[in-house]
Amino acid sequence: MTEPAAVKAALKNQAVETPSWAYGNSGTRFKVFAQAGVPRTPQEKLEDAAKVHEFTGAAPTVALHIPWDKVDDYAALAEFAQDHGVKLGTVNSNTFQDDDYKLGSVCHPDAAVRRKALDHLFECVDIMDATGSRDLKLWFADGTNYPGQDDVRERQDRLAEALAAVYERLGDDQRLLLEYKFFEPAFYTTDVPDWGTAYAHCLKLGPRAQVVVDTGHHAPGTNIEFIVATLLREGRLGAFDFNSRFYADDDLMVGAADPFQLFRIMYEVIRGGGLTSDVAFMLDQCHNIEAKIPAIIRSVMNVQEATAKALLVDREALAVAQRSGDVLEANAVLMDAYNTDVRPLLAEVREELGLDGDPIAAYRRSGWAERITAERVGGQQAGWGA
Amino acid sequence: MTEPAAVKAALKNQAVETPSWAYGNSGTRFKVFAQAGVPRTPQEKLEDAAKVHEFTGAAPTVALHIPWDKVDDYAALAEFAQDHGVKLGTVNSNTFQDDDYKLGSVCHPDAAVRRKALDHLFECVDIMDATGSRDLKLWFADGTNYPGQDDVRERQDRLAEALAAVYERLGDDQRLLLEYKFFEPAFYTTDVPDWGTAYAHCLKLGPRAQVVVDTGHHAPGTNIEFIVATLLREGRLGAFDFNSRFYADDDLMVGAADPFQLFRIMYEVIRGGGLTSDVAFMLDQCHNIEAKIPAIIRSVMNVQEATAKALLVDREALAVAQRSGDVLEANAVLMDAYNTDVRPLLAEVREELGLDGDPIAAYRRSGWAERITAERVGGQQAGWGA
């Protein structure tokens, strides 16, 4: 078993990036339910994100979404973040909320639309230069709804062309993170539907092109930890978008639907060296009906708990059982770690960092929820689905 | 084989109800793409629906959605419809687009919200009285997103109570149609997730409570035609909501994703006597990226083609093969009908009804699309996802 001190040290180093858009309203195609006190500006989102970091000590960076988080002065925004104890993180592009993108963005049959989308991606790189962000995360809503609607293969050619142009534009310390998604909003084909497609494109681009695994973007029954292990083996796992789902891309709190799966994923991350490499751990969630800040705190905690359990796996005993073909014993070694209640350990870790052992309770006591509900009245949030 | 004359007669009698909301804008949680010329009023929706009937001869009624189609004078609306050659059909309730319904409507933990939802359902019955509609179609977005969020069983009790109250309110010639849905917008539980749940509730209500099969509301791999056959055998198939899907509830044009499945469904409908009974055939679709009126015309045609093929099955030869256990021959008899090109037959049927054999071409020539694009400027549609 990993030494307790080493487990604690690993947990203290773990960082989960929270997404600015998760602090705003979200919903389904049926309804976006407005919540009181949600941020109306990028600055207010950063304030909320800072609260998550204040109580967890594990969420030091905030992902931006362009254009939702567009500001005139990114240096000032970065300073604002710094002043609140967090940093700006990954820049996320958006090529799906403009009427021009009805039939796609970088894969659109019309070159003018593709150009517009590409210009937006270039703008994102400019913003990265201004914010000092390392990662550009690309998710394309591109795809088709009906067989025959467009030429599946030409769309790949268009995609490859756009990716190459963006990759070319990146600085030496910047990365292109390509996200795949099984379905939605396109229903018949998705232009980057699986890890294989993302991987094949990244291979052609170069070493700073990496794949993003969004835990909600797979077909039913897919073994996600296998993909994680494979991408780590190939040196192409760039980041996670964490969330959880029962059926489709439900974007529920990570660990809420299948905590055992999250544990298995974190085990493969650790086993493959992903915890101490450049893999970025991000949340990508929608808190449609639950309070947003505590939901994000809970999500960070869920990642921590899965990580702690994965760190506790007795890897030597596991290797012995595996090599001897003792199926039950190997499984038992893994389950022993999973069945451990790691909450006391994590409370200790937090206390050693000078934090409250129970971040949710501490947040509730802080009065922040009441304050933003009272103060953030009027105005309008720029957000997704809003 | 069914006599050609009988096949034609059956096709001439077939009616597909189109939904008022399909004429308006729709989309996904990511974006609703606005289309030019979409209706802004219930009357304009009826005008468009009338065009679908004018060119297909098979869409004589229009389903209403309350409150999207609320008007002051329903008798006048019915007369407006009549003047345009169509009739008002099923009334659809909406208990999901109000902030109060964040945690449910008739299953909500708060009795005040349940009362509000029930009042809406009563209002729908009042509207049915005014329009002369036979059917009230109930789909509840109720459910939960997280394990533990609410008591699954108490929600059933609340649902049963509301359904009983509505059923009680119905007139002797009115029906309650209960729709089930596997998931979405709730992600963990749905309060009427499957036909079994809808059926069990209907059984307790009485004979005028019937189940609605929405072809997009099932788990992957579900054999929908089996459910159709079973509900017909039980005397509880009230209606269809037709659409098609590749993965979730995609609401694509019926027959677009799996035309063979639609054929099998129509075969079971015919075999179970559903074509000549009170089963209502409705569309429930979203034309997010394609032109709406021609998409609805195409959908009506797809239902007709599947029906024509199903009518052509040589049921005597099929029975002989089935009884003798000749698997390949029985399958071949079914496939022989499916592989037949029924478009010439349907063109004949239309021409015998005084229609153009090619409804899409006729619609395109009619100039309606250009006219509404030019005239319907300004104003705002009331619609779903809008």
Place this chain on the structure above:
Amino acid sequence: MTEPAAVKAALKNQAVETPSWAYGNSGTRFKVFAQAGVPRTPQEKLEDAAKVHEFTGAAPTVALHIPWDKVDDYAALAEFAQDHGVKLGTVNSNTFQDDDYKLGSVCHPDAAVRRKALDHLFECVDIMDATGSRDLKLWFADGTNYPGQDDVRERQDRLAEALAAVYERLGDDQRLLLEYKFFEPAFYTTDVPDWGTAYAHCLKLGPRAQVVVDTGHHAPGTNIEFIVATLLREGRLGAFDFNSRFYADDDLMVGAADPFQLFRIMYEVIRGGGLTSDVAFMLDQCHNIEAKIPAIIRSVMNVQEATAKALLVDREALAVAQRSGDVLEANAVLMDAYNTDVRPLLAEVREELGLDGDPIAAYRRSGWAERITAERVGGQQAGWGA
């Protein structure tokens, strides 16, 4: 929270029936891997089952499978069981392993085959009379592989007829348990594919006809605990066939694939009164590659752990959170119980019953595995897939 004493008492009363066939070899269509020491006779299966009960204290009965467990003298078999500390339990019929059943058994198009199948079911009732078994569990492999192969609706009529004949034959203290299965071995239709179909048949039969929930027999994404809650609400949950699956009907050890789901199921069982009613808790698993007896011990323990966690849910706190619409708190109350490490509690329970706290270790020390490997040489097991 439930009082600790009450939790322990409930756990001490819990009984899980183990299936005689799980002690024998099993496999996939690709290969049945033989294991050393597997039973060759019903008596040897009972010996193994007795070991599971000896070390867990929670597996007092053994389900029989006819004809695999056919003997000349069932009274003697019952006495043999008694002498080894266990009892005979549910009788399982088998109408799938005879060449005559290629196109079905009770749903077969040929009346002679249906008659043969029905005679087998009657024989099973006779055996129940001899063994004193309460429950007859019926699972039919019936279905079709190709559209058109047989008449879906007539097959339901044939099924209803057979079920009625069997129900009629039962004694007043005997029950008919009808199991549904989504797919396999039939691929296009299954004659009892879902709980709704099983429920509808049971309703017509009478109160002693009850539904069996096999946890591996559902479409992907199905919420099984919802079905459990619904069947308990309807008074029609007769039994569980426990196992777990990642994709299809994998028949892995219960709790191995999704322990959180098993916990949620046990929570609904407890909440619906199923723990103290006549619901039968059975395993139905295949230990294709792992040692069978310890796998079954582990499975019993997994059920116990899930039950213990479900018993620990603070139902008062849960109700408060649910009624106030506090989504996060309600979920947290449930997760608090799930995240508890209940293994020490269960060790205590076992020790209070005079057992070793660690049944797997105790079994390993017992030498039983070595003994049967040495002694059970030659002969042939009668089993499934063998």
Place this chain on the structure above:
Amino acid sequence: MTEPAAVKAALKNQAVETPSWAYGNSGTRFKVFAQAGVPRTPQEKLEDAAKVHEFTGAAPTVALHIPWDKVDDYAALAEFAQDHGVKLGTVNSNTFQDDDYKLGSVCHPDAAVRRKALDHLFECVDIMDATGSRDLKLWFADGTNYPGQDDVRERQDRLAEALAAVYERLGDDQRLLLEYKFFEPAFYTTDVPDWGTAYAHCLKLGPRAQVVVDTGHHAPGTNIEFIVATLLREGRLGAFDFNSRFYADDDLMVGAADPFQLFRIMYEVIRGGGLTSDVAFMLDQCHNIEAKIPAIIRSVMNVQEATAKALLVDREALAVAQRSGDVLEANAVLMDAYNTDVRPLLAEVREELGLDGDPIAAYRRSGWAERITAERVGGQQAGWGA
């Protein structure tokens, strides 16, 4: 639209390889139903395969499965085939039906088992040398059933090592075809679960390593034609294993479950140049309950019909509609081809080749079924699942 003469020419050139094992008995884990007249020797399988070619003119080669088709003299077997009008085709390895392979073959934790498996693969290459076969098709049943059972990543290393050794052994005109499979017989992980994994391995091996798409080996909802288009774009589509499925790997007759999907796949094959390249089109099916030879004839015909429809797509009209963003028209162009009844065209093609227009009827009239039923009595087939 493609010129009719060109369509006919393409159809006349199309070849579908039939698998020797499909002529033998097969089944599910529940039961293998024996059929009268099935082959008992490789020679008898070739005789049956020759009949399929005799009546379809489109099945000129037969895939072998080692060890099921092991003979002392492969040159003699090739000559036997030639004398019957067919040729030996792809060699399929089998590393799943030996007790040693319980925990895997080339991925097994034990080096001795891996060595045994590799020796078998080398033997297969030797057989290819003797038969003159071009392709070695590798499908590995390797995987794990339980989390923790083995090290996922080390298994990839072992796999890579074995593949490299086999690739090295191949002659310059020989290919390694790597097949992926989503699940079964392993239930937790499969060592080559998706096209991405197969593709990544092939990339490292070299240009003669190609991916096999088995149409039944995907998660629910997977867009197979997208994978086909992508692999063709990457130059890595080596072969198809055709069959169809409703839920899992059902191995039903190709085109039986979703003929529209098969059409879409063939469209992407043609669009990507796969019809005239080195892509091998093979069947891999199990005719568990239907007569085998006519089922295989029907399967070849289903591939031909899908191909004919795909050839009829008016690609110019399609491109115009696609480029102009006319979703409905583009879909309509595709559907127009799909809705065409191509059976008369295929009858013409056959007649022009001197064959009967209706291969099934011709086979039935031939008396072959009666002859083999009478003659093939006694003996035992070597086959899968038997």
